[in-house]
Amino acid sequence: MNTTRNQPSARKFWSWFIPLRRDIGSWAFALNRITALGLTLYLFLHLGVLGLLAQGPGAYDDFLVLTENPFIKLGEWAVVAAAILHGLNGIRIVLTSFGVGVTRQKQLFYGFMLIAVFVILIFTARMY
Amino acid sequence: MSQPIISSSASGPRPGENTWIWLIKIVTGPLLVIVLILHFIVNHYLGSMSSGLMTYEDVVKYFQNPIIPAIEILFLITVVTHSLIGLRGILLDMNPSRTTLKIVTWLLALLGVSSVVYGIWLALTIASKGS
Numbered sequence: 016m017n018t019t020r021n022q023p024s025a026r027k028f029w030s031w032f033i034p035l036r037r038d039i040g041s042w043a044f045a046l047n048r049i050t051a052l053g054l055t056l057y058l059f060l061h062l063g064v065l066g067l068l069a070q071g072p073g074a075y076d077d078f079l080v081l082t083e084n085p086f087i088k089l090g091e092w093a094v095v096a097a098a099i100l101h102g103l104n105g106i107r108i109v110l111t112s113f114g115v116g117v118t119r120q121k122q123l124f125y126g127f128m129l130i131a132v133f134v135i136l137i138f139t140a141r142m143y
Numbered sequence: 144m145s146q147p148i149i150s151s152s153a154s155g156p157r158p159g160e161n162t163w164i165w166l167i168k169i170v171t172g173p174l175l176v177i178v179l180i181l182h183f184i185v186n187h188y189l190g191s192m193s194s195g196l197m198t199y200e201d202v203v204k205y206f207q208n209p210i211i212p213a214i215e216i217l218f219l220i221t222v223v224t225h226s227l228i229g230l231r232g233i234l235l236d237m238n239p240s241r242t243t244l245k246i247v248t249w250l251l252a253l254l255g256v257s258s259v260v261y262g263i264w265l266a267l268t269i270a271s272k273g274s
Contacts, residue, residue, distance in 0.1 A: 068269050076199050083194070106176060111154045141188065142195075
């Protein structure tokens, strides 16, 4: 067994961004990481925007008009989709962390992603 | 890839990640899924805008129930903690030196505490707008 296989390195850090020609586990890993980074960035942008509420109705409601812009709306949709994908993929990780479904991770992943697509479709129907 | 996520073994802390810190991230995850879905429903279904988003008036009215600022503050603490522990976990993949990791940890802690203090101030400010 190669004991250095799971040791972190800067080169390996960048490699997970592109899981092409790799197994489903790599895709699950990349999905979890990319959505995590996007959601973390959004979280702090969101907190900043919510600061407009402290400035009164003019500042906040004027900003809300921007949310009708199709590009902003698409961004909002991407945030909702990323959160649902990250959350449900994360539940699989939690389950396996506690020894549940460890030998059925692929099935768990496909199952949770199916639920994620269904929930995303519900929110998409509401948003558009 | 540094650590295959779908393998025959259970998931666990990354190399260099404290088990308790990892456990906080793991426990806050499912909690966030529930709260986040409620957050989406409130913000995309209950608002008075045609898209379902909440206007300023909607938000102020919503925050008049004292349980709401409390829930929002707990939500903020949970989401900030989860995201910054997660971000630190990702950075561990770059195999930083002990000194770099210490600096990163302190910076993330500072960012987390500042965000929570700001969020508490904001929640209380919004709640006070209706009084």
